[in-house]
Amino acid sequence: EGAxxxxxxxxxxxxxxxxxxxxxxxxxxxxxxxxxxxxxAGSSDRGIGGKGANQAIAAARLGAGVTMTAMVGEDEAGLAATAGLAGHSVSVDTVGRVAGEVTGYAAITVDAAGENSIVVHSGANQALDPGAAERAVAQLPADRRAVVVCQCEIPQATVAAAAAATRAPHRFLLNLAPAVPVDPGTLRRANPLVVNLVEAAQVAGHLGVTPEGNNPRDLLTALLGYAPAVVITLGADGALIGDDSGVEHVPAVRPAEIVDTTGAGDAFVGAVAAYLASGATLPDAVRAGCAAGSVAVSRRGTATSYPDVADLATAGT
Ligand code: ADP
Incomplete structure (x- = not known):
């Protein structure tokens, strides 16, 4: 920090x-x-979550200038989440409040062995409409590179609108999580499409191109028929990248210890977005993503476990 x-x-x-x-x-x-x-419950905890917010915080901690476009309810949880994002230096000017709706929540129960059971209520997230996505993309400066990032906990029409509105020099990153069916036009604009191994198999299933044996390289090849660049994350095995220049495996960075694997994927996506936005190549951005995921699993919590640049350097980028 500082100097x-x-x-x-x-x-x-x-x-x-x-x-x-x-x-x-x-x-x-x-x-x-x-x-x-x-x-x-023996104890409880509370914090900002949602794939969008997690990824925004992960990118901001790595020095990107991050704006969040989202919807919360007119409740105390919405105020707290918005303030929390701002506290992580995420711009919240385009976080709207929906009258008469609750902020989306996740009720997460964790047992002594670390096994969990989760119920999500989308609440205000379902009110994030396509117009909000179009306005968010339209306000990007035309002469500077930006990365537009979507996941799939908001309406599909909104994700499609963000994809359709994004033009060079900007880039659309689609984290297809959860792996809902998306239209081919949105997939074609995903540069890259980022999924974990389970989601990759689900997406291939939706597209009707499940390879025999479901192995990562064959899944990557299958998905490359639909998106120009694909990244499949493989947990402790790192990540696979495919685009028109070929296929590359990026090894994982071994964490000091494994404490909590929740949110590794969001740390990965946030880091990839931050690095792509600053001009890194896709392989270099994915190397940063692997380092970020490694740090995230070595600490408890989601957003609070995400690395800054010094942490990434220690982790080996
Ligand atoms: P998700 O959290 O969506 O299930 P993954 O488990 O694939 O996604 O994790 C995302 C990334 O985080 C991986 O590509 C990897 O770089 C890193 N990661 C996750 N688990 C580990 C681990 N046990 N050891 C090292 N790196 C990990």
Missing amino acids: GSDDRPGSGGIVVVIGSIHDDRFSYVDRLPAPGETVL
């Missing part, structure tokens, strides 16, 4: 995240409740 902040790899890059905000409510229990059963 040399202009040299931060993400600096100068513009990232616009059009996506979800959740109020994450954690309950820590000895064991998950069976149907009809009530269990008492």
